[in-house]
Amino acid sequence: xxxxxxxxxxxxxxxxxxxxxxxxxxxxxxxxxxxxxxxxxxxxxxxxxxxxxxxxxxxxxxxxxxxxxxxxxxxxxxxxxxxxxxxxxxxxxxxxxxxxxxxxxxxxxxxxxxxxxxxxxxxxxxxxxxxxxxxxxxxxxxxxxxxxxxxxxxxxxxxxxxxxxxxxxxxxxxxxxxxxxxxxxxxxxxxxxxxxxxxxxxxxxxxxxxxxxxxxxxxxxxxxxxxxxxxxxxxxxxxxxxxxxxxxxxxxxxxxxxxxxxxxxxxxxxxxxxxxxxxxxxxxxxxxxxxxxxxxxxxxxxxxxxxxxxxxxxxxxxxxxxxxxxxxxxxxxxxxxxxxxxxxxxxxxxxx
Amino acid sequence: xxxxxxxxxxxxxxxxxxxxxxxxxxxxxxxxxxxxxxxxxxxxxxxxxxxxxxxxxxxxxxxxxxxxxxxxxxxxxxxxxxxxxxxxxxxxxxxxxxxxxxxxxxxxxxxxxxxxxxxxxxxxxxxxxxxxxxxxxxxxxxxxxxxxxxxxxxxxxxxxxxxxxxxxxxxxxxxxxxxxxxxxxxxxxxxxxxxxxxxxxxxxxxxxxxxxxxxxxxxxxxxxxxxxxxxxxxxxxxxxxxxxxxxxxxxxxxxxxxxxxxxxxxxxxxxxxxxxxxxxxxxxxxxxxxxxxxxxxxxxxxxxxxxxxxxxxxxxxxxxxxxxxxxxxxxxxxxxxxxxxxxxxxxxxxxxxxxxxxxxxxxxxxxxxxx
Numbered sequence: 055x056x057x058x059x060x061x062x063x064x065x066x067x068x069x070x071x072x073x074x075x076x077x078x079x080x081x082x083x084x085x086x087x088x089x090x091x092x093x094x095x096x097x098x099x100x101x102x103x104x105x106x107x108x109x110x111x112x113x114x115x116x117x118x119x120x121x122x123x124x125x126x127x128x129x130x131x132x133x134x135x136x137x138x139x140x141x142x143x144x145x146x147x148x149x150x151x152x153x154x155x156x157x158x159x160x161x162x163x164x165x166x167x168x169x170x171x172x173x174x175x176x177x178x179x180x181x182x183x184x185x186x187x188x189x190x191x192x193x194x195x196x197x198x199x200x201x202x203x204x205x206x207x208x209x210x211x212x213x214x215x216x217x218x219x220x221x222x223x224x225x226x227x228x229x230x231x232x233x234x235x236x237x238x239x240x241x242x243x244x245x246x247x248x249x250x251x252x253x254x255x256x257x258x259x260x261x262x263x264x265x266x267x268x269x270x271x272x273x274x275x276x277x278x279x280x281x282x283x284x285x286x287x288x289x290x291x292x293x294x295x296x297x298x299x300x301x302x303x304x305x306x307x308x309x310x311x312x313x314x315x316x317x318x319x320x321x322x323x324x325x326x327x328x329x330x331x332x333x334x335x336x337x338x339x340x341x342x343x344x345x346x347x348x349x350x351x352x353x354x355x356x357x358x359x360x361x362x363x364x365x366x367x368x369x370x371x372x373x374x375x376x377x378x379x380x381x382x383x384x385x386x387x388x389x390x391x392x393x394x395x396x397x398x399x400x401x402x403x404x405x406x
Numbered sequence: 407x408x409x410x411x412x413x414x415x416x417x418x419x420x421x422x423x424x425x426x427x428x429x430x431x432x433x434x435x436x437x438x439x440x441x442x443x444x445x446x447x448x449x450x451x452x453x454x455x456x457x458x459x460x461x462x463x464x465x466x467x468x469x470x471x472x473x474x475x476x477x478x479x480x481x482x483x484x485x486x487x488x489x490x491x492x493x494x495x496x497x498x499x500x501x502x503x504x505x506x507x508x509x510x511x512x513x514x515x516x517x518x519x520x521x522x523x524x525x526x527x528x529x530x531x532x533x534x535x536x537x538x539x540x541x542x543x544x545x546x547x548x549x550x551x552x553x554x555x556x557x558x559x560x561x562x563x564x565x566x567x568x569x570x571x572x573x574x575x576x577x578x579x580x581x582x583x584x585x586x587x588x589x590x591x592x593x594x595x596x597x598x599x600x601x602x603x604x605x606x607x608x609x610x611x612x613x614x615x616x617x618x619x620x621x622x623x624x625x626x627x628x629x630x631x632x633x634x635x636x637x638x639x640x641x642x643x644x645x646x647x648x649x650x651x652x653x654x655x656x657x658x659x660x661x662x663x664x665x666x667x668x669x670x671x672x673x674x675x676x677x678x679x680x681x682x683x684x685x686x687x688x689x690x691x692x693x694x695x696x697x698x699x700x701x702x703x704x705x706x707x708x709x710x711x712x713x714x715x716x717x718x719x720x721x722x723x724x725x726x727x728x729x730x731x732x733x734x735x736x737x738x739x740x741x742x743x744x745x746x747x748x749x750x751x752x753x754x755x756x757x758x759x760x761x762x763x764x765x766x767x768x769x770x771x772x773x774x775x776x777x
Contacts, residue, residue, distance in 0.1 A: 084527065085526045085581065125584055272726070274732075275731075279682070291485075293473065293727040309677045333586070
């Protein structure tokens with residue numbers, strides 16, 4: 055009898071404990087930031103282009119928003135479309151499954167949209183469906199990850215990975231010369247080495263450093279996550295007892311890179327980031343840590359892509375160019391954001 | 407191969423699996439000679455582990471020879487141990503699960519979920535203690551869900567934890583909206599990123615988890631039952647163990663370890679993200695297996711697991727110190743896994759017929775007090 059009531063009491067107590075714990079946990083899921091304004095850079099449309107034209111429907115397809123930069127791409131595209139009263143955006147759910155993305159683009163073609171904005175998960179895999187749209191007379195704006203053939207897009211707009219490396223190296227060389235460092239030890243925390251974009255960034259970095267008479271010293275590759283950034287940087291700092299400068303390819307993993315540097319207590323070197331997240335821009339602005347600059351690979355290109363799609367669908371050119379037509383390829387510039395100009399770029403910083 | 411063919415018909419095969427009747431037979435054997443410590447229980451380091459420790463020493467030597475001025479420094483060892491801490495704790499939990507005859511593919515996702523849940527703005531507003539408790543609770547709860555589904559729902563561990571792997575990561579992505587949640591709560595960072603007696607807090611935590619794990623596994627009824635269930639669940643059930651409850655609890659331990667690891671990862675990176683803990687399941691299983699734990703359960707060693715974790719950490723450090731590409735590192739990792747397992751096969755073959763390894767079922771102690 056006693057055993058039974060003991061059991062019952064124990065059951066009741068543990069049940070209550072579980073419920074209580076559950077309630078506490080459920081209360082801990084809220085994540086509402088203090089200010090929710092994702093105020094991103096918008097294209098306003100110059101001269102005649104700012105006036106509403108013919109009403110157009112744009113189709114939009116992108117990969118799943120699984121990291122800060124990609125999430126910003128989708129957010130930017132949507133808010134840019136809202137900016138224009140004459141644009142209706144037909145956006146599909148982001149997916150990393152190429153078959154599903156192909157199906158989505160096909161459905162947009164069938165819906166007879168006026169122009170398609172496609173950021174493919176894999177440029178090669180989506181080439182055929184891009185070409186199918188073009189063949190049916192729907193202009194395709196290919197964003198960032200380029201299709202295999204120009205036949206599959208009307209206009210390509212994307213970032214410049216090579217120049218990211220070049221500009222990071224240029225800033226570094228300038229800063230090193232200003233600090234009068236000869237024979238500097240320059241470290242590099244790359245992203246996933248197997249990706250062409252990482253190889254291009256590293257190539258640009260190497261080439262430009264060589265032009266200044268410098269070379270890359272210790273180099274590690276992380277995988278765009280804060281955790282890998284921390285791990286690889288901690289090891290890198292151990293291998294180099296003295297560093298003068300460090301380039302980190304990607305601001306998403308930069309949170310971890312900064313954590314590793316803070317943890318090591320080292321302050322003899324400065325650091326340059328890549329991509330341009332809001333986090334990193336704030337750090338540059340505060341100028342309290344090693345981070346002195348970041349080279350952009352800005353998701354504002356998604357806003358521009360929507361603006362271009364609108365102009366293409368309305369048969370307009372870019373007002374300031376002499377061309378009647380929208381150019382076939384546009385490469386965005388990897389500007390260097392430093393303390394001096396960071397205020398000007400805060401609006402393109404994305405939440406990583 | 408040093409053993410004679412006639413040996414292999416004498417019961418145990420060289421990977422330690424035994425015919426169904428084996429536990430009972432040895433129960434009698436042990437009952438007759440309670441004083442004999444022939445099963446190695448009182449002797450924590452198994453001979454097979456010496457080979458593994460040798461690999462670790464050789465790796466350290468290579469590190470020292472190639473980078474004498476930076477590898478064997480106190481600072482580098484402290485960094486390596488700090489980096490090994492999270493995966494080490496996860497591997498301790500994984501050792502329990504695998505010894506009990508299970509597998510847990512969801513550890514990385516549980517680390518991600520715990521790290522995200524403990525770093526939401528709401529959790530951070532309650533301060534560091536709640537953050538840590540939150541991570542532990544989330545880890546424990548997800549582990550118990552695994553365990554209950556496996557034990558009471560009779561779904562195989564591979565599938566159950568595969569499902570948890572997908573859904574925990576998904577929930578982590580949903581909670582964090584796939585953003586990196588930076589820790590602004592300074593009390594948390596100050597403590598967990600600091601040192602106590604010159605040693606990083608994370609390393610103390612790893613040591614504590616390891617020691618507690620070792621004691622529970624090797625010195626308590628709970629531990630012996632874990633071995634028994636992994637060795638032969640049916641025999642364990644017949645000897646009066648509540649196999650279902652025990653299995654559920656073992657997965658709970660695995661989850662709890664993930665919660666602890668999440669605290670460590672958050673401390674290291676000052677952030678919680680749904681990308682935390684990527685591929686932890688593979689790293690943990692690799693460390694456990696090269697540590698000499700049987701993937702089929704029933705035999706294993708926490709010390710081996712710890713050495714396994716350290717081997718991979720040292721390897722990573724050597725490659726970074728020598729500025730080598732990660733692709734070569736992955737090749738080396740694969741080679742080491744196979745080499746370590748082959749090494750154990752040869753040593754255990756040589757030892758065949760000798761007294762059994764630690765952790766072998768010792769059924770006389772199985773049917774101890776029932777609670």
